[in-house]
Amino acid sequence: MFRIGLIGLRASRPVLLKPIQRPQLLFRPVSPFTTGRHLFQKDAHNDHPKKDAENKPENDKEQSNEMVKKDTTFDQLPHIPDPKAEALAKKNGYVPAKEWVRESFEMPKTDVRRPHMLKWKALDGHGPKLFALAVILWIIWCAYMVTGRGGNEGGETTLANNAFVKYKIVKKMKISDDVELIEFKGPERSMLQPKYAEYWDGHRMFSVHIRQPDVQVVRSYTPLPVYMMQDVDGKDPLVKIISWDTDYNGFCMIIKKYENGEVAKWIQSLPIGTDVDIRGPFIDAVIPEIPADVKPPRAPMEDMPSRIPADWKYLDVPKPDNLVFFAGGTGIASVLQALLSTNPPRGCVDIHYSVRTRDEVPFERLLYFLQKLGRIRLFMYVDKENKIISSKDIPQPAPLNIKPNTDTTDYNNALEQAAAQKKDKNRQGPVYAYVCGPDGYVNYMAGPRTYDGQGPVKGLLGQKGWTNDNVRKM
Secondary structure, three states: OOOOOOOOOOOOOOOOOOOOOOOOEEEOOOOOOOOOOOOEEEOOOOOOHHHHHHOHHHHHHHHHHHHOOOOOOOOOOOOOOOHHHHHHHHHOOOOOOOOOOOOOOOOOOOOOOOHHHHOOHHHOOOHHHHHHHHHHHHHHHHHHHHHOOOOOHHHOOOOOOOOOEEEEEEEEEEOOOOEEEEEEEOOOOOOOOOOHHHHOOOOEEEEEEEEEOOOOEEEEEOEEOEEEOOOOOOOOOOEEEOOOOOOOOEEEEEEEOOOOOHHHHHHHHOOOOOEEEEEEEEEEEEOOOOHHHHOOOOOOOOOOHHHOOOOOOOOOOEOOOEEEEEEEHHHHHHHHHHHOOOOOOOOOEEEEEEEOOHHHOOOHHHHHHHHHOOOEEEEEEEHHHOOOOOHHHOOOOOOOOOOEOOOOOOOOOHHHHHHHHOOOOOOOOEEEEEEEOOHHHHHHHHOOOOOOOOOOOOHHHHHOOOOOOOEEEO
16 A cells, blocks of 8 residues: 655745745545545644644654554445355355455556557567568469469470470361361460460461370371350351450361371270370461561451451552462361461462362351452362362462552452452462372372472472472472
């Protein structure tokens, strides 16, 4: 218990001034349960300053006696018995004190910091450890995004010519008894790898390798930038062109099985959902650059031809050169890859297509749209109809075009422009020729391939004056 007292102030005794008499103030002890009391009280026995010093010891003694007196404030209160409280106290071993004892205590110190500061108190001193952990996680994330996702050889998620990447078979459509259109879907692309649309450049035609794991045999096939929509009511799915504003990691391939073709038979026997090892791309042919390439690329092919804008007028540069493709069987996939890519050939493409039956012709709807747009001219040769390509069907090579366009008409779309140019009698012949198909077909059209895949140009094309300068065997 703290004892607090206030000793009266002594008046000074100057010679000329009479001292001012000041009453002595006492601070009485106050119970913590009482309110509204006077803290200071005037002392009636201390009227003169002379008696102040004489009576000081007696006053201090009286003050001490008064402060140690027992506080009887609550002794007058009546006792109210409470049987339940008394029984509970006895049960818990509670023994009440015989008399009142006053105790003093101090309020506990509280943290004056704000709540949002207190929640980080547990992290004090761990700053370097947290920083090191953040750096380690960032390095792991960067390595994950660079190497890609899905346990492929080398970690690639897109086509890679130095490692096989697992692509899953997601859809299959039968074109004929021996030919199937199969759609493959790859893993998601990592952020630091190129977008899939960058692979589809119409000025370069490429193929990929598919590995048969049982016999370790690899065969080349040509991917196409198309996908198959879900079939409805048991009908064949609709084939559509991949939209170039999306990042779809997939493509379709035309697979034809032959009597001695182990890989093609194995691919067609695989059920949907099977993973296939694919490696690539491998460039098979490149369309030569022309002066018109300084202009923006030609509008890519769409499923709605009416939405395709008209081509450039090419009034200040020579007109684009025209091309010719000789395709046999599934060899038409190469020219379709170029025509359906983001940067299709600028000139018109003549396609001489040899096929065993008309049932084996793929993408008839897309071929029809390409003809309406004036981007191709299709010539069909069907074996079952006794129509075979011959020397009279082979055009002679034309010289490079050096004249600019003279048509200054503004067309609303590509369909309107194609209809007007269809009547042009001064149409240029093809400048470059490409031959793609089975070995027997290539030998018949342009002579056998050598170790480098080319060789001297013979066959029907050699008879018409084509040479290695303007022919590419694929």
